Amino acid sequence: MAEPPSKNVITIRDVAGLAGVSQMTVSKVMRNVGNISATTRNKVLNAARELGYVPNSLAQSLSSRRSRLVAVIIPSMADVVFSEVLSGVNSVLKTQGLQTFIGESHFEPETEMELMRTMLSFQPAGLLLNGGMVRNPEGGELLRKRACPAIQLWDCEENDLDFAAGPSHEEAGRMVAERFLAQGVSRIAYIGTELEKDLCAKRRYLALRARLAEEGITLVTRNSESMPRQAVSGRVLAEQLLAEHPDIQAIHFLNDAMALGGLSYLHEVGVQVPEGVSVIGFNGTSIANTVRTRLTTVDVPRTAIGEIAARALLDLVGRKASPSFWRAPLSLVEGNTTPAIR
Amino acid sequence: MAEPPSKNVITIRDVAGLAGVSQMTVSKVMRNVGNISATTRNKVLNAARELGYVPNSLAQSLSSRRSRLVAVIIPSMADVVFSEVLSGVNSVLKTQGLQTFIGESHFEPETEMELMRTMLSFQPAGLLLNGGMVRNPEGGELLRKRACPAIQLWDCEENDLDFAAGPSHEEAGRMVAERFLAQGVSRIAYIGTELEKDLCAKRRYLALRARLAEEGITLVTRNSESMPRQAVSGRVLAEQLLAEHPDIQAIHFLNDAMALGGLSYLHEVGVQVPEGVSVIGFNGTSIANTVRTRLTTVDVPRTAIGEIAARALLDLVGRKASPSFWRAPLSLVEGNTTPAIR
DNA sequence: GCATGAATTGTTATCGATACCATTCAATTA
């Protein structure tokens, strides 16, 4: 832990002293509660201003047992998806004076546990997290004991918490399957990374595979548990995939960035898109539209998910509510990496 | 503020009761300080585990006057640049058990002020922020009174705080100027957004303009204070720019995303890149390499900036240090949106 | 068998604020 600050900080006591009133009065003025005469009020405000008084939120929370911190646990901030969800969360919370504080789990269960414990120790007013943790027995235990509302983010298939906001990943997987089926291809592949860790991505993948299986199609899979979820990995995995399965007609990528990486490889080796191979991404990130490519992708309203989750939290704070959820609408954005449907 | 939690939480007192020791002993065991016999230690740990005790960090910090929170203020989390810097910060801080908490300023001075006040009220162990605020008189006042180390992020031209980590934006502007000059173009334009708010971007812009002016070249500028810093804006602004200045030979964009947007317009209207117009972006984000385009751009080590800043903070915590800085290395990444230099 | 210092454990005050209730005093009501 950090060393104690050297400077002597201004407390409510100093303000009270300068203003010639009790600490209680200062406290009331600062919080705008109770009946305070205009005269006293001004005396206090002037004293506070003069001393540069800033209330100690730690002491406030400890004393009042109310917190202004909201804990958010996401897999990674460097991922556009989560940083945009986070941005949505933050934009709503800050209107109510709530402070977001963040932990990155990198999809690692131990890190998630550690984070949850740490974050709960700050007595947050609420907790937003991915669903994965809930299923972890130790995590479930902590969550059950929690003293604040908890909301599931980005995953909305099952909801064991007070609210959930996110798309149906199964629906997303099926949407992609339907799109490929509609255009009549049968040699279909999936390219992704960290599928064993990212349960949401896995759910999409499984739904895609299941729907194709219904039509007697076996999905070819290329997954790496160690590569980053970026363009370069899409490129490398596409290369590997085509080396083994040169006759593939369609590829669904874990996300848009990887799809673009894959496209760059396809272009390089002269494969026509969408004539030779069609490609669908996931997320609908702004990069989906690059210079000559408009990637066909599944658009997810990321910021809206964050906003809805945060608004639900505001509703829940201090109340007991029955589990509920918001399923984010998904839409297939048609680009030029898939052919027109017959 | 949130309502108080209904559940009765487990405190150190409960653990002490169950273990049959004093609260002080529990406190020492939990923190691993002082001399505690193995027997007592185990009794306490078992009791803590049994009750599911989680220490209250708020009370800890209030009592010990040490904090585990580090406040970070960035313009936007949805911007790759800052989310990657943040990711670097976080990766270092979490190794020391420090918790990052974040505020988004959206480049608005009032928001920045408000945020600074709020965040300082949590008695953070450290503060990481953009340089802009330091120059704001009211913000400067708050910063001078701060009881914790403060570090400037993403901006390193002048340093009024304890440390600064970021690139030299002036150098970046000059690098772009030199590149264009080397290839012999003279009708050069800059496309950006929010230049009045983003002082770092403005610095790059001014440096580019100044260097060109030395060669007698007048930089054509297209700036929008209201558009988002995304591909679509680059597209729109490029269209406007070319309508007024059809003879432009080179464009520097505020960031890579906008450059890609601009490229998509150029491609659409049949302008050859780099033969007709050459393009340079900024940041070196992963999207710079898209399907057929390898954008020439200035690469900035974003994650490293965050890491270096965080490491500096760890060093500074609890010490008085003289102002210092780390200037991030910049490199011009040659893509195929600029012609080879003669 | 007893002093002695080290190893353990406990007591009390405090961190900076708020909850809850008591008090003061002027204005209103019966």
Add this chain to the structure above:
DNA sequence: TAATTGAATGGTATCGATAACAATTCATGC
């Protein structure tokens, strides 16, 4: 006029922990 009311202010305990020191236990050696 006395009683009631309500606005304005203040006193005390407390939130959950730690700092600083005090008190106790416990092996030792002589």
